[in-house]
Amino acid sequence: MSGHNVWTHKGTFLLAAVGSAVGLGNLWRFPYLTGENGGGAFILIYALTIFAVGIPIFIAETMLGRTSRQSPIMGMRHLTKTHKTSRAWESIGWLGAAAAFLILSFYSVIAGWALHYTWLMLTGSLVGADATTISAGFDALLASPGLMTLYHTLFIAFSALIVGLGIHKGIESGLRIMMPALFAILIVVLIYGVINGDVGAAANFLFTFNIADLSLEGWLQAMGQSFFTLSLGMGAIMAYGAYMSSEASLTRTAIAVAFVDTAIAMVAGLAIFSLVFGAGLETDQGPGLMFVTLPLAFADMPFGALVGGVFFILVLGAAISSSISLIEPVAAFLVERFDMTRPQAVTIMVVAAWAMGLLTVVSFNVWAEGTIFHALFERSAFEFIELLTNIFMPLGGLMIALFAGWALTQSEVMKELGTNITWFKTWRLLVRFVGPAAVSFVFLRTIPQVEGYVVPTLGALLIVGVFALSQRLRKSA
Numbered sequence: 347m348s349g350h351n352v353w354t355h356k357g358t359f360l361l362a363a364v365g366s367a368v369g370l371g372n373l374w375r376f377p378y379l380t381g382e383n384g385g386g387a388f389i390l391i392y393a394l395t396i397f398a399v400g401i402p403i404f405i406a407e408t409m410l411g412r413t414s415r416q417s418p419i420m421g422m423r424h425l426t427k428t429h430k431t432s433r434a435w436e437s438i439g440w441l442g443a444a445a446a447f448l449i450l451s452f453y454s455v456i457a458g459w460a461l462h463y464t465w466l467m468l469t470g471s472l473v474g475a476d477a478t479t480i481s482a483g484f485d486a487l488l489a490s491p492g493l494m495t496l497y498h499t500l501f502i503a504f505s506a507l508i509v510g511l512g513i514h515k516g517i518e519s520g521l522r523i524m525m526p527a528l529f530a531i532l533i534v535v536l537i538y539g540v541i542n543g544d545v546g547a548a549a550n551f552l553f554t555f556n557i558a559d560l561s562l563e564g565w566l567q568a569m570g571q572s573f574f575t576l577s578l579g580m581g582a583i584m585a586y587g588a589y590m591s592s593e594a595s596l597t598r599t600a601i602a603v604a605f606v607d608t609a610i611a612m613v614a615g616l617a618i619f620s621l622v623f624g625a626g627l628e629t630d631q632g633p634g635l636m637f638v639t640l641p642l643a644f645a646d647m648p649f650g651a652l653v654g655g656v657f658f659i660l661v662l663g664a665a666i667s668s669s670i671s672l673i674e675p676v677a678a679f680l681v682e683r684f685d686m687t688r689p690q691a692v693t694i695m696v697v698a699a700w701a702m703g704l705l706t707v708v709s710f711n712v713w714a715e716g717t718i719f720h721a722l723f724e725r726s727a728f729e730f731i732e733l734l735t736n737i738f739m740p741l742g743g744l745m746i747a748l749f750a751g752w753a754l755t756q757s758e759v760m761k762e763l764g765t766n767i768t769w770f771k772t773w774r775l776l777v778r779f780v781g782p783a784a785v786s787f788v789f790l791r792t793i794p795q796v797e798g799y800v801v802p803t804l805g806a807l808l809i810v811g812v813f814a815l816s817q818r819l820r821k822s823a
């Protein structure tokens with residue numbers, strides 16, 4: 347086995363996992379998807395999947411990483427050998443690598459927008475601006491592929507530098523300050539929203555559950571978002587789990603991550619929608635939501651340029667600690683499998699994701715309509731990539747749950763979980779049946795409506811395949 351190092355401090359994994367979980371998913375994606383999907387119903391499905399499916403699968407994913415102590419692909423290869431199961435389970439690692447690459451490609455472009463706003467804030471360009479000016483400024487950013495590519499390049503290069511130099515394990519001390527600071531500043535924005543916006547309307551929008559409001563694709567987006575926000579189902583948590591100290595509690599860690607992550611998303615959502623309702627903006631304006639509403643608050647609040655500048659710097663920090671967890675699993679694989687140096691491995695991963703990211707860049711301007719993606723899938727390339735990741739992450743999570751639930755032995759799991767038999771049995775019930783059933787349910791319900799006939803056929807085949815594999819597993823176990 348390669349010389350994998352272990353984070354010696356018990357709390358390091360927790361910090362790294364929170365760093366990975368908290369990011370653009372909480373601040374940018376959660377509010378905008380909630381807005382597009384009518385609010386409460388979306389949040390209900392999102393929260394249910396986080397707690398009933400996400401936490402057990404989070405435990406399963408860290409467990410697979412910690413028992414194998416290798417990168418996801420090599421780790422799964424190792425586990426399929428030691429547990430005499432089909433090699434097909436290695437696809438957990440491959441699917442995860444594909445998802446990491448797709449997510450990083452658009453994640454970096456959106457983080458680039460935060461870079462733009464950091465600049466605008468610190469130079470005081472938006473002080474006193476009104477809603478019309480701010481939206482026009484955002485539209486101008488979207489209209490410029492050159493500027494977006496520049497920011498995208500800067501962000502991805504900086505993330506690559508951190509992982510390439512191997513110093514990401516050292517950014518814990520930074521995270522220890524940044525995460526609470528981010529939370530504090532969100533509270534400041536929320537207070538501003540309570541005073542100057544309409545927090546009642548926001549709470550009403552977010553917490554009135556009317557399940558009939560949710561479109562079928564909304565179900566898929568809600569489930570996808572719950573995996574996305576926890577960094578789940580694609581190997582990032584497995585890769586970090588491989589470095590996790592054997593003493594740390596899997597269950598407590600998973601609950602803590604889910605709790606912090608959800609709290610940040612909720613505060614961000616409340617703050618943003620208070621401003622949206624207060625200023626009479628559209629809830630369903632899409633990916634620009636955070637970038638149009640928050641600057642509006644900073645434009646008007648005392649010391650807004652400074653507060654806004656610090657806020658966007660913290661957003662960038664949160665995005666970087668997430669993007670390095672997207673690079674790490676693939677880079678670790680390339681290092682282990684092909685004996686590359688770290689910088690080489692990171693360069694390959696990042697250059698490919700950078701090139702793919704150009705598709706997201708042009709999705710907001712020159713390729714905003716009339717492309718092959720619109721003809722085939724009725725959406726832009728960016729939206730198509732998001733759809734793919736919404737499928738890949740839960741699918742990966744489903745396979746992780748099945749493997750951890752059926753292939754690992756009771757004594758292995760007991761050793762990893764380190765708890766009593768009751769929680770072991772509950773957890774195993776959750777990963778054997780509840781998680782897989784919930785994910786399959788959402789897939790079966792939504793995918794046929796989303797993409798005509800191609801995707802349901804593929805989806806059914808995949809589910810049957812996974813089921814067949816789990817049967818084989820049982821025989822050989």
Ligand code: TRP
Nearest residue numbers: 367369370371574575577582668
């Ligand atoms: N969870 C991060 C966010 O909310 C995004 C992210 C980082 C991610 N690593 C991941 C998503 C791995 C899926 C898988 O911003």
